[in-house]
Amino acid sequence: MNEPAGRHVLVVEDDPISGEILEQCLSAFGYRVTCVNDGRAAIEKIRSGKFRLVISDWEMPELDGIGLCKSIRERRNGDYIYTILLTSRSGTSNIVQGLDSGADDFITKPFNQDELHVRLRVAERILALEGRDLLIFSLAKLADSRDPETGGHLERIRQYSRLLAEQLSHSDKYADVVDGDFVQMIYLTSPLHDIGKVGIPDGILKKPGPLTPDEFDVMKTHTSIGGETLDAVAQRHSTAGFLNMARNIAWSHHERYDGSGYPRGLSGNDIPLSARIVCLADVYDALTSRRVYKEAFCHETSREIILNGSGTHFDPDVVKAFLQQEAAFVDTCKLLQTSEASLLSEVTEIAEC
């Protein structure tokens, strides 16, 4: 059965009457409820994978609420489970102990029905956000999976984009535009920049040698395919701001600051800021990665190429942010390419066994 994350609640309460009152209230709010009376029974239920939201009493015989939270956080598989502790305890040390065990929120006992409702909505919103983030990355992966040479590319792109956005948020010129939400959103949506590649034929996308001018023209359409697709979705869901940013990035990440890019030949500030950022991130990653047709350039060479493109290919402000974040770029590049390389060698070893 497909129901939104968090609509099926597991209530863990050793007192049957309190459990029943809570269950009645949750049912009236529209939740499906399952009640168990101790932490061990809760763990068994959680193993079924049906529950994303758990409300647990703190003090229970056998495994208490703290022990249950710890067990939930120790799980290595499965989705994130949002846990709310019911407690009559107050005071900082108890709150610290609860949060430290992995609880996401608290509800004081006896509960107030309105507070309970609001806290459940927060839980659902957080679980839905997690689902959204995963969906976005899965979509991006789908497009990326057809381009075998760019493994790890998406993870690096989002890290580089975040570094640049964070740097710009500290400058007076961009402080009003680039805030925490912008940084989080570019981290989330930058992996979608090449989503339009799903519409490029294999013969062109996977061609090992250089593309002919005609083939390159086809390849260029990945920007408008991605942009138009995301635009259609964004128009239907006007409240989802991340879709607008995703569209801007997909459409304009190959535009150049001097207007010589594609698909629309936009220039300067007509190119959305998010796309100007991802443009540099994308090029830096292409330069520092190995391709069939080229070895990976070292950071210094890549840096040189980017500096030469300031004001023509790239927005000079973004280049400046890149220079200020240079060390972090080098670290990210090393870290993510190393983990990718070790994963590759592991896979090769297994394959050779």
Next chain:
Amino acid sequence: MSTQHSNSQTSEISACADEREVLDRDELLQRCLGNFEFVERILDRFSEDFETKLDGIRELSKSREVYQLHQLAHQMKGTAANIAAHRIQACLCDLERSIDEETWDSLDLLIDSLECEFRGFQKVRQTPAQANTPSDPSKQGVADHE
């Protein structure tokens, strides 16, 4: 308005306030989103269970089973809080403290006063419930048991 009238009004108000300390039906009804039938069912269940649990407290107190005593008293306190039986809740709070401190003399007295509070609760419980109008009748609902 006569003085006599306002005196009787005052005593009515204070009687209501006392009763609310024993059992705050409005609070419970709100917690149960105005579901009157459910509230009555829960109160019946509480009354039925309480005596058995009180016997349990007496037995465990005789055998000085601190851990089990604490668990039982804590659970009863939670139930009392949830059904808005505030005086019973307060008494169980003292009882729980007395168990933790292992002050056995005062524990026996507290168990007696708990029994007394329960009798008081039953009295209030049996007085006909005023027809409380739920604040939002649309919120009425019956738990969907799995």
